[in-house]
Amino acid sequence: MAVTLLVVGFSCSLIGWIFVYAVICYINAPRGFEWNCRLVTLLHGILIVLLTAYIAFIDGPWPFTHAGTESTPLQVLTLLVSLGYFMFDMGWCIFFRTEGPLMLAHHTLSILGMLMTLGLGESGSETCAVLFGSEITNPLLQARWFLKRAGQYDSLAGDAVDLLFILLFGIVRIGVGSAMLEAVLTSTRTRPIVKAEGVAFYTLSWIFMVDIARFACRKSCKKYRGWQERRKQESVNGKAHQH
Numbered sequence: 665m666a667v668t669l670l671v672v673g674f675s676c677s678l679i680g681w682i683f684v685y686a687v688i689c690y691i692n693a694p695r696g697f698e699w700n701c702r703l704v705t706l707l708h709g710i711l712i713v714l715l716t717a718y719i720a721f722i723d724g725p726w727p728f729t730h731a732g733t734e735s736t737p738l739q740v741l742t743l744l745v746s747l748g749y750f751m752f753d754m755g756w757c758i759f760f761r762t763e764g765p766l767m768l769a770h771h772t773l774s775i776l777g778m779l780m781t782l783g784l785g786e787s788g789s790e791t792c793a794v795l796f797g798s799e800i801t802n803p804l805l806q807a808r809w810f811l812k813r814a815g816q817y818d819s820l821a822g823d824a825v826d827l828l829f830i831l832l833f834g835i836v837r838i839g840v841g842s843a844m845l846e847a848v849l850t851s852t853r854t855r856p857i858v859k860a861e862g863v864a865f866y867t868l869s870w871i872f873m874v875d876i877a878r879f880a881c882r883k884s885c886k887k888y889r890g891w892q893e894r895r896k897q898e899s900v901n902g903k904a905h906q907h
Contacts, residue, residue, distance in 0.1 A: 670744070670782055677748025681708070685752070699813065701756055702806050708749045709802030715742045716796035719789075727793035727844065732853025735781065735788025742792055747778045766875075770868055774798070777861045787858045790848050794865060797836045797844070804829040830880055837869045 681704065688700045715738075720727055723738055735743075754771045757763040763771075774795075781791040807825050811817040848854050848862045 666785070670740075673741070673744040674747055674751075677744050678751050679748075681749045681752040685756075697760065698762060699810075701753070702809055704749075705753065706803055706806040708746070708753075709799045709806070712742065712746050712749075712795060712799045713803075715745070716792045716799070719792045720796060725789055727789040728847045731790045731848050731851040732787055732855070732858070733789055734786050739788030739792050740782065742795070743778045743782055743788065746795060747775065747782070750775050750778070766868075766871065770798075770872075773861070773865050773868060777865065780857065780861060784855065784858070787854060790844060790854070790858075790862070793844055794841075794862070797841055798865075798869075800836055801829055801832045804832065826880075826883065830876055833873065833876055838873055841866055841869055 684707065685701060685704045688703050689697065692700055692703070719736075719738055719742060723736070724730075725733060725736075750771055754768070754775065757768065757771070777791060777794070781787050804825050808817065808822070808829065811819075811822050811825065816822065845862050845866045849859055
């Protein structure tokens, strides 16, 4: 019966996300498929961050001290909602070929982690915490993409989004993520397969972090060169004005 309920819950979630995407495409047809898919991604990110934050900080239990415990009904519901989205988005990305191997690996690990947690009926606490950490930067990632498409990325708003994304990713995914991984690895209740999943996801976060650090370095160097060129031009214009 429990497996049947999980299958029904997952099916409803997947159909629900497909329906949301179809409605957005119908209403917002001129924007194109990727724009509308990213609106669905943005909606999922906001919804899951709110749900997982409520689970961790209000409903409980606290993931750092209760790793490996039995999943609560709200944790199961949240994981089913997110699993349906990730299956939808994985299929969309493969069909339209919009993402590279790294993002597909992230989706695959996320799907496997949620399937494993739902199948075991435990470790919902830490899985929801990881889901919170992985989705909290998602709205900023989508905002960056929308700014680019709107031609507003090379602005103060674009710089602010990038800076906040880098800070959040480093603090939450790497900083808090390290503490979460330690709690999972030292927990006597958490199964070895869940610990292995945690290590794999944490390793992937570091791969993302290296890419982000490279991007930040390139962008900073570009900004610095642009500032130097403006200083030189202002100096030349000042001298010409004096003469």
